[in-house]
Amino acid sequence: MEKIFWVCLFWIPMTLNAQEYIPLEDLSFFKPTGKTNWKLAKDASADLSKKDLFSLTPGTGVLVNLPSEGNMSNLHSANEYGDVDISFDFMMSAHSNSGFYLQGRYEVQLLDSWGVLNPTSADCGGIYQRFKQGKPGGTYEGYAPRVNACLAPGLWQHIDISFQAPKFDSNGKKISDAKMLQVKLNGAIIHENVSLSGPTGGSISEMEAEKGPFVIQGDHGSVAFRHFSVKDLSDKPAFLDPVNYQIYFGEFKGREELSAKKPEVTGIADKLTWDLTSNTSQFANSLKTVLNIPTAGEHRIEFEIKGKYFIQINGKEVFVEPKEEDNYRRTLLLNLPAGKVPFEIIQIKTNKSVNNNLGFWISGPNFRNTALHTTGSYLSASTNEEITLDASTPRVFRSFMDVMKNGKRIKRVVHSVNVGSPDKLHYTFDLDNANIVQVWKGNFLNTTPMWDDRGDGSSRPLGAVLTLSPHAFFTNKSTVFSQDNLGENLLIKGYEIDSEDIPTFNYMLDGADILDKTVIINKKHFQRTLTIKNPNPNQLCRLAVGSDIIKTGENRYLIDGKAYYIEVSGATIETGDNQKALVVPASDKVQYSIIW
């Protein structure tokens, strides 16, 4: 990675919008480069192992880099950004290398790190190192991702970055570092609150700045991008005018009683708080102030207040909590105008026995969630330690398991067996459906949900999760696309563990006795083998279901919008309503690989 100096020739005024999705119909989001390695396409595909093999489907929507000798430049965004949330999909070709720079200065590495057990800062998702000035070969800092969450070449991956720009005082002196607030790769958090002391290697400038362009590295290998989504968060956050408070002592049933009374204590505070007098048991507080809103638009307020309370914003009552016992954190979306907005909270506390709390946060179209209360006014209720289970030796662990799709729970698997490996590839087997419902990379399980206090009997995967099919594994021609489960035809018999601590599941289905074992090949992917005694001739094994299934090699299939591969021989693709299924007949031996 050489240092490349760039000088910013233009400054383009920004329009502050909330969430901006970049459709990639053309390259106008970026500055012209003078080279032709960056192209648009409808889709791209890369081989699993052949270096740099990229084929394109003509069209728009996908940004592709096909560098060649003399024709390789980086790509800069036309706009510059400070605090920002950005997410996008990317696809690596085998052995390829790229990078995404925030402000052109701080790089999140994009690399084909498929199969790397202990990633470094130079691996996919790593925050790249800094180079020592003037000292050849010296590097420092650099942050490895918490886990290797990257996928195999040729698959679409997803990254979410929350970035906070460095802050400067009025003299231009830096008062806080740039920060990666959070980076998630394929759903797994790989960085959180990482402070960056300065630009990483290959930055456009060694001088840090309030704003800078996105830069995508283009001089190292073929890579494709799509679905850029940007949220500009560089507005100054909303802030409060001095808060005028009036405190009434006593037990009040409602705020009507306050108008007749004279407050015992009045005054002015900087921020919102409940804790204004020594009377902490029964009181009514009226807090009146003004919100200064930088930009009109949709704002999100969050509040957690003990007691009865009433919130009025901009003259309208936006929330009333009439019951004393309630103590939930609530979220509301409000459209607010720019400028000064009146804001009032009345909090009535009559239950002597409970602790007090007042927490209030606001985020806006262009600024992050900001607390408007004093530090002492809000104490978070939960302080639970995290309990995790590792798989430094292979292990089998049963729990309830929630299967998620797009952030929503689609199923709670109740007879589930989780299998973990020191190779950091893990899967969940649904005994009732004889199917692998999900696979994940990274660490094994977060068991806090089941072992903290009463628990709920479930655990969570601790890594990048790929949800497979929640359907039954066995089907027949007429039920390929119905959400059937195996029901009473299935007799679960348990599992046996071999000398390597690998389980083989055993069950009977319609009289056929089945042994079902999944192993890890080359520490890179799963291979599942089913040995079926007296297989039913009408029965099919449904290896995958997805929005599409593309055959890419003799025995290789890309599933569900290039989310993962299945390798199997003798399979056919069945077509349903907006769905495809990959099936093989149930025979004496069914074997296939899940590669992702």
Add this chain to the structure above:
Amino acid sequence: MKSNLLILLFLYSFSVFAQDPTENDYYRIAKIAIPEGIILEAGGMATMSNGNVVVSSRRGDVYIVESPYSSKPYFRKFATGLHEILGLAIKDDIIYCAQRGELTRLMDKNNDGKADKYETVYSWPISGHYHEYSYGPKIGPDGSFYVTANVAFGNSDWWAGKSLVPWRGWTMKISADGKMEPFAAGMRSPCGIGMINGDFFYGDNQGDWQGSGFISHVEKGDFLGHPASLAWADNPNSPVKMRKEEIFSLVDPRDNPRVKPEYVEKEALPQTTIFDMSKAIPGKGIKPPAVWLPHGVLGVSTSEIIADETKGGFGPFSGQLFVGDQGMSKIARVFLEKVNGQYQGAAFDFRSGFRSGVLRMSWGNDHSLFVGGTNRGWGSIGNEAFGLERLIFTGKMPFEMKSVKAMPDGFEIEFTLPVNKKLAADVNNYDVSSFTYKYHPVYGSPMVNIGENPVRGAIVSEDGLKVRIVVDALRAGYIHAVVPEGVLSQNESLPLLHKTAYYTLNAIPSGSKANITLVTPKSKAERERIDAGKQVNSPDNQMKEAAPKGTPKPSASSSSVISDKEAMALLTKHTCVACHKEKERAVGPSFVDIAKRKYTVAEMEALIVMPKPENWPDYTPMAPMGHVPRADIRKLAAWINTRK
């Protein structure tokens, strides 16, 4: 529950040197060292034929404890990764356990000391709700496995037990080859399980529809009380004839999902008990409890039921039952008899002071009793998160009521040691009262319909070991608290170690009345004695905590606050000490913590009568205590406020 919990006596002068005996004098608790790093949270326990003890944890591990009798027990992890095991059993040297969702057979085929085959004997439906624990197995005489299943709860109606999938709230009987027959319904939280002489017993926890904990003999087709499980009674395999509609014709189910049913003293429909229901609706399998375990006294969350098979090796209670309790970290004792073909009997305190919740028990091969437990999620008086202990009989005979049998006109008490005949023959040395629990959708029930039962005669046997008392106003279906308050042993004038027998008098036996002239006892007020000068005879560890270490500074109104000793007597009498300690958190908050809230006496009185669980969200909810005389509540409230 008024006078029967008076626990202080006058002692004759010559015994002034001796402290009253404590449980520890007769049964010692030995801690078993658990290796660092093992989060034992014992949920299952069984003893192997070679004397090793198998313990399972709620975290899914099964350990074989070798040399558990020595000072250096060795824990070997036999199996792992199971889903919250809550019971173990050994059959033909093979270990079986109930996970949340299946009954599993664990086998070590290659003899490397670790299970390598996790065979599913039977996998049952489960919805995935947190409360759906499954307990067992217990092995029946025909080799089949009995497993019991917890209900789930509603969403908005989080207080209401629900049976979301078959067979939650049922007992399942599973054959060795994996065939399941639904056996009985009506359970809520059936953590208590035991196989007693081939009869399957279970114990439930206080909760909605269950006024208090209890144990019951479970027979095929029985309905044990909680309606939720009847959702599956129509299933073709169900032997249960009872239906929800029949219950709700007698009891208002109050099943509005937005309104939690609270205790109502007078309801529209006549108050009923499960005993009343069994008489009102015969032939449908309604099975009232065989022996109630009064809530807050003998337990708050019933667990393992085990019979004393030691033939005297564990003391004088051979053949009787021991019942564990998770929340009160103690073991109660139950004497069973059959009257009119059904089990009933008496429950007594036995041993407190275990370091965590008591969940499972298993006999060692030396007649000691292994006790294991956990308190995660529900709290316990023993404040350790988990424990493994051994209860050992010292060989010294305690002075106890060995058994209490029902008589046509009273009870016959058999003592472990000869009694002082003069004291035992005086009816004024006995207090008997009776009460019952409401059957309703509310969480738990206070003792209701409390009545005094005058003792009209007492016949002492020649050898001084038995006393037959004639008792008036016996009520079938009621729990009779029999308290030989003033009876001392003949030698050493020992008071009873445990003074109260709670006899569940489901049936009054027929037969001849006692041959004795009846007398009229003195009134209760004349008999009631509180000696503020004697130490309270209470279980060890509770006493250590409760006894104040010096007189607190008198406050301005100290003249109106009772003395510590009087407070302690009242706290014990009204069973407050079951859940509260002075300075330390137990099942409930400490008195010091309560005092910090600066309630007025009136406020505290209201909260004792009708507790508000939301005031103490980290604690098990408190039962309403409206049956306690208000004067006593006010005295205690004022005293609690002086705690620092």
